Amino acid sequence: MTSTADAPRSPGRPRSIRADEAIIEATLDLLAEGSTIEALSIEAIATRAGVGKATIYRRWAGKDALLLDALRRLKGVMAQPAGHSVRDDLVLLVGAIGKNVDPRAAKIMPCLAPAVNRSADQFQLYQNIISPRRQLMREVLRRGIDEGVLRADIDVEVTMALLTGPMLIQRVLQWNPDLDEQSLPERVVDAVLEGIQVR
């Protein structure tokens, strides 16, 4: 976190906000262009941002801290279900999976998969990001049960995995190139709702 705090005003030249921006942007750009997290070097970021290395080290302790800030910037606002139709809310939530405001996110997200399971810290960070989103879906499912739209005997957690999984593997892994991503949320939700068995 860059100290944009309420400092009473320190003497000397203040830190350039443009440099802050340039560094974060350069980081995200390089990642989106295909660099892996660990292949990403401070030197490359500095050059790309048109900034001296010292300017980066003055703000962040190291690559990890910088990445943390950069990725935070990437996270979009959470989708807000309308609350009318359970099906429509689920389509909205499923469609929001792995979708961020920043178009670079699509390229960057797959890189995070390995990082997430390497250290407990990063795993926790990841869980912190997705758990409110999971909670949102959980509430919609519970509401569906309460309203009598969904069966009362379903396993909510498994159902969430059912809805999330297909979207995630498609967006992050491009699991099946022939699958149309555009219509996938709707089709997934409907399939899960109706089941595939003959009745």
Next chain:
Amino acid sequence: MTSTADAPRSPGRPRSIRADEAIIEATLDLLAEGSTIEALSIEAIATRAGVGKATIYRRWAGKDALLLDALRRLKGVMAQPAGHSVRDDLVLLVGAIGKNVDPRAAKIMPCLAPAVNRSADQFQLYQNIISPRRQLMREVLRRGIDEGVLRADIDVEVTMALLTGPMLIQRVLQWNPDLDEQSLPERVVDAVLEGIQVR
């Protein structure tokens, strides 16, 4: 590919099969111990395998070629559905997702996620590995339709994503730590079969 071909017999000392094995094993071991693909160095592999660097370069053009062979080794045999019950076959196939004979696979697989989408070559390799498995599941679903167990109007491709996704995100990303992986295949298959909607 190591040339274990049908060479008529070349003069000189033959390549050591033990060295071949040791190099591949060292590679997989290092990956399973948490090394990332790109952090993995030929030098480290050579040291771990008790082998000279030249011995590796004599066999493979570079890290990529070596990794290709190593990962090939990792892929287990494909599950073979019994063909009696569609449900049981699906449970078997879903349970086999991301599950390999080699226990190291579980640690290694997440690392491949980013690599897969970096280059067209690696993406193709990945598709080559999973597409026969996808075909297997596709056939089971078609059989289910033919036998009248599954509805004829389902989208087979979406259904496959539905069955595969939850298992994959759980095994590869540990998406939800609270989800019991053991019973997941059965629960996923049943949920997809029956749907979650009140009927």
Next chain:
DNA sequence: GCGTTACGAGTCTGACCCGTATCGTATTTC
């Protein structure tokens, strides 16, 4: 036993990178 090839171990050059320090300059407060 001779030519050939492989072996493990090691060396060497040239990259690239980290994190710190030091330039001369620019911008701010007092």
Next chain:
DNA sequence: GAAATACGATACGGGTCAGACTCGTAACGC
């Protein structure tokens, strides 16, 4: 205008690694 802090640029020592190379030795066919 002086002190303080920032800036971009660049140099530094210390580190890792790729690949090509060199040892002396080992295993094979003829």
